[in-house]
Amino acid sequence: MASSKTNSRLSGDPSYTIVWRAGGSRTGDWCRETFDDEDQAKRFRDLVNGHGQQWPPGWVKGKGFVEAGAPPMPDSEKFPVYAHAYVGLLTDISEHTRTNYTRFIDNHMIPWFGELSVSDRGSRLTRDHVSQWILDLQNGRPGPLHPAGTKRRPYAPKTIANLHGLLYSIFQSAVSADPALRDSNPCAHTRLPKGNDTEDDEVFLEPEEYALLKTHVRADAVDIVDALVSTGLRWGEITALQPPEPVNFGESGFCGYP
Template sequence: MSDPVATVVATGEGQPLLCSKENTVAITPKPRRLKSGQVVWDVQFRPTPGSSPTREVFDTLPAAKQFVTLIDRVGGAAARAARDMATMSGTSVPTLNTAIDQHLDELRASVTAGTIRRYQQIANTRLRPTLGDLPCDLITRPVVTQWLAKQRETPVQRGRTKGSTPSYKTLRGAQALLSSVLEHQVRAGTIPTNVARGLKLPRDGIVRDKVFLTPTQFATLLDCVPDAHKPLVSTLYGLGLRFGEATALTPADLDLDAAQPVVRVTKAWKEGKKGSYLGSPKTRRSIRTVTVPPSLIPILREQARKKKPGALLFPNAYGEQITSGAFHARVWQPAVAASGLDPAPRVHDLRHSHASALIAAGIPLPVIQRRLGHESIQTTVDVYGHLAPEAYAGAASAIDLSLTQALPKVESEAAPDEIVGEVLEERQIEAPDVAQQ
């Protein structure tokens, strides 16, 4: 057998691997022969910046290299903690890359292809590059917090926000996927706990606020939209539909001659491996019937005129689906720029503006929930509850109408002053000064 120590010298296997922020000198696994003749691998590092060097010993070079990689990604102290907490039962623990594949394979039976595709994108950009080759039992809470800190500094790699700092929503999506993957391993019995569950994320970054357009602002914006797309923009605002729901409508979804004209939302555009396709809306409650405001009826009727029942109500110039990307670039951005609105609204802000108009009109949140197709009333409250302070004040006014019918009766049936005084005296309560009430 070849001498491992001699092999390292001959092949350069002991060349520096990494240089973390905490270790200004590159970390190199170094072989050392024990008296027994066994060769072990020493990794010398600093647990924290400025601390004294310490050492971990490994039986194999791959294990030593893996530890060096972990140091570079999460720091010396977290790497040591991860090693100390690693499963010692001998159970085969998959790497996070393998765990991600296992989790997504299980999900394929219950979620859409577009959802799988989105999860793959998150995994490929946020999970695999940093944590992918680590065994799941080496991913501890400190490792996750260090990973999250690094993700906050990792720019967005694609889309309209390419190069910018990731949003809270982006980070939350990555953390949620990591938590789901680890939870799958907990159920499989390969790790004891899910260390990514319940991790709180800071909101100190730039948060893109929702834009709630007033009726006047919407009118200004609509004037800047090309005539061919005014019906779609009017429908998005007038019905509060999601873009994928509105662009999936057909004449068959309209019932404009009913006593109460309605639009039936039963489908939406989804993203799959082979492109867009029509599938179910976002949630179970998204399958809904939406009443149509009178001013929108002639617009929808004209859109449906001369179209077959199954044709798209709002097609592009070729009679095909209007994609969100093309609409944003060719229609929405130019219209917003021309309108001069500041802050600039997004397409989805038409849905938010629809809800805010309903709230301003005093429509109850449960009604708005059903109209928007939110799965839970909590979603409606969380997103729009702050817009309804008058509703909370109105609740007090509403109950006051009932109280005023009862309170005079209480006063008219009140006991004489001397009886009231006796009752108060028994309770050792000072009689109130009526003038102070």
């Protein structure tokens, strides 16, 4: 009888492997198939037992059921196409954020997932792919589809968490689609790298440190830097400020600012 084994990945997430001997005999070859989702693993185990300890007809190892003569995976289910379409249809973000999301997908996801599917058809993207992607980002390693010789820098835990959040949203959309493209989100329960105790601490300049810094600022930028430091405004906030409209004080013809 086929049995299930629970394994622990390097990321700490579990995987579920179904093992059996072909034909159910003691001398049959060992067969195995691994799943991210426990319920999927149990359904597959029951299929193996129901087919006399053989691979279920039409099942391709690592891919699932592939029907003879079935049409190829639609382009719309390929990761690059689906991810770009998802970002393009978001209604609660600015165009600046949309541009950033698109850049994140192109630079930090497609080199790893460009040949994979967001659906349960074709070469589906799994938790193992996500875990390897996170390790590569953390250690500054290029993805499988990067050109040879590509150099990358290690990313901080906060940056990795932001990228993972976008990837999670993309796959949650595939899970929630009508009809659903896949049963589970491969980003669920991912253990993300933790930053050190000082990574997110705020840094404050002493007056003499700021005075030294200001000596290296261009003369025409000193005023705006002083305003940033003294008010705590963000760059986007201070650059959005407009000069006040002049006020006309009546018959005297004097114009000034309030």
